[in-house]
Amino acid sequence: MDRLVTLDALQPGTVQRANAVQSYPGGKGVHVAQTIAALGEPVQLVGLIDATHRNFVARRMSERGVLFHGVEIGDDLRQCLALRERDGRMTEVLDPGPMLSAATRDELIRTLGRALDNSDALVLTGSLPRGFESDTYARIVRQASGSGMTCLVDASGEALRHVADARPSVIKPNRDEAGQLVGHPVETQAQAASLLHELYARGVLRPVITLGEQGAFGFDGESTWHARLVLKQSANAVGSGDCFLAGLAVAHERGLSFDESLRLAVACGAANAMGEETGFVERRVVQALLPDVRIQRIAVSTASV
Numbered sequence: 146m147d148r149l150v151t152l153d154a155l156q157p158g159t160v161q162r163a164n165a166v167q168s169y170p171g172g173k174g175v176h177v178a179q180t181i182a183a184l185g186e187p188v189q190l191v192g193l194i195d196a197t198h199r200n201f202v203a204r205r206m207s208e209r210g211v212l213f214h215g216v217e218i219g220d221d222l223r224q225c226l227a228l229r230e231r232d233g234r235m236t237e238v239l240d241p242g243p244m245l246s247a248a249t250r251d252e253l254i255r256t257l258g259r260a261l262d263n264s265d266a267l268v269l270t271g272s273l274p275r276g277f278e279s280d281t282y283a284r285i286v287r288q289a290s291g292s293g294m295t296c297l298v299d300a301s302g303e304a305l306r307h308v309a310d311a312r313p314s315v316i317k318p319n320r321d322e323a324g325q326l327v328g329h330p331v332e333t334q335a336q337a338a339s340l341l342h343e344l345y346a347r348g349v350l351r352p353v354i355t356l357g358e359q360g361a362f363g364f365d366g367e368s369t370w371h372a373r374l375v376l377k378q379s380a381n382a383v384g385s386g387d388c389f390l391a392g393l394a395v396a397h398e399r400g401l402s403f404d405e406s407l408r409l410a411v412a413c414g415a416a417n418a419m420g421e422e423t424g425f426v427e428r429r430v431v432q433a434l435l436p437d438v439r440i441q442r443i444a445v446s447t448a449s450v
Contacts, residue, residue, distance in 0.1 A: 146198060147171030147423055149227045155236060168371040169422065170202045171225050173271035173299065175211075176387035176424025177394070178411055182210035183428050184395045188259045190241050191212060191253070193245075193274060209425075214260055216253045218243055227383060227423065235383055244274035244424060253371045266295040266314075270387065272304070279303035283311035292316070295397055299390050301325065312348035314397070317390050319355045337362040338369050351403060353393065353410075356402060356404070361411055365403040372407035374438045376379075382417070384424030389414035393430075408438045 151165040170390075178190040194202055194215030206213040220243035228236040251276075263269060267284045267289050268433065283302050288294045290312060297315040301322045309316060323331040323340055331340055337354045341364035344352035353363040360373025378390050392413035396406035413436040416426040 146222055146227045147227060149423065150231050151305060155228055155233050155234075156382075158326035160446070168213055169197070170205050171423060171437060172223070173384075173387045173424075174268075176384045176417075177268050177270055177391045178211045178213075179206070179209040179424070180417075180426050181395055184391070184413075184431065185428065186398055188394050189211070189264065191257045191260050192216070193218050193222065193249075193253070195220065198222055214256050216243065216249060216256055218249055228383065233379065233381075235381070237305045237383070242275055245274050247276075250274075250276055252286075260305055261289060261294065264294070266297065266394055266397060268297045268299075268390065268406060269308075270299040270390060272301070280307040286311040286313045297390060297394050297397075308326035309344060309349065310347055313350075315351045315353060315390075315393055316344065316349055317353045317355065317386070317393070318437075320357060323354050331354065334359075334362065334371070338364070338443070344405065351356075351406075355389065355414075360426060361389070361407055363403060363407050368403075368442045369444075370404050370407055370436055371441045371443045372404075372411045374411050375442050376415055379418040380421055381423060385414035385417045387424050388417040388426050404442070405442045408435060408440055411438045 147169055149167045150163045152161055152163050174190055174192050178188050181188040190206060191214045194217055196217060199215060202211050223242035224240045226238040226432060236337035246287045269285060273281055280386045282298055282300055286308055287438060290296050296313040298313045299317050300308055302325060305318060305322055305326055318326060320331060327340055331337055337356060338356060341352045345364050345366060353361055355361045360371055361447045363370045393406055412431045413426055415434050416430040417424060
């Protein structure tokens with residue numbers, strides 16, 4: 146559950162009054178799923194839920210066009226507190242989340258398996274719930290891709306290290322995650338291109354790296370692409386990476402070329418940044434932004450990186 150608190154300026158150690166407070170279902174999976182639905186594609190979401198929020202989340206997802214399969218836990222659902230200041234600066238405080246029992250972990254995997262029976266693609270995103278091993282995403286990808294399933298993954302830390310060698314269709318680390326993966330900063334086009342080529346050699350069919358305001362870089366086995374859209378203003382950029390990933394998933398489903406896939410993904414990320422709600426886009430806004438996304442095939446020498 147996300148709780149967004151808006152205030153003039155965060156002053157640690159003092160008592161402050163909020164200007165506005167909003168609560169809604171959150172998490173990277175929710176952001177991806179409702180963005181896919183907003184673009185007009187059918188989508189199922191598998192995740193954890195608690196008794197307190199089950200009806201609220203199910204109703205909200207149904208209103209957004211998402212078929213939600215919630216596996217109930219006895220503890221409270223994970224909470225995210227986001228403090229947004231008047232100048233747009235955002236501070237997030239994330240709960241660690243409950244430790245899952247073996248029975249709950251097994252039920253979550255079984256629920257996912259049932260959802261995959263009538264799906265064309267699988268998106269695995271976010272930190273793994275406590276109790277799962279760090280190679281869980283990698284094991285799921287190997288099994289799903291072995292059955293011909295397209296797998297897109299957004300992970301970090303050890304989960305990303307494992308899944309990078311599991312031959313997923315797409316992985317999408319951001320600047321920080323990419324740096325953790327290779328052990329040094331990834332901040333330039335040349336550094337991004339070097340990592341993209343390395344990931345492709347390891348079996349990732351369409352590796353993508355996002356570098357914030359520098360845009361997104363991707364490699365399709367032949368060309369390195371750069372996609373970027375500069376916004377004049379941003380209301381809430383949290384969740385933009387999730388909406389970006391949703392755009393990639395929808396583009397794959399529609400059979401778009403890789404450069405046009407990046408165009409749609411960037412437009413989705415930008416559409417989220419323009420809105421107030423975290424991890425949500427409107428299709429009309431995405432469509433309006435598409436022509437403004439700049440796509441380039443870039444030639445970058447990686448020999449010296």
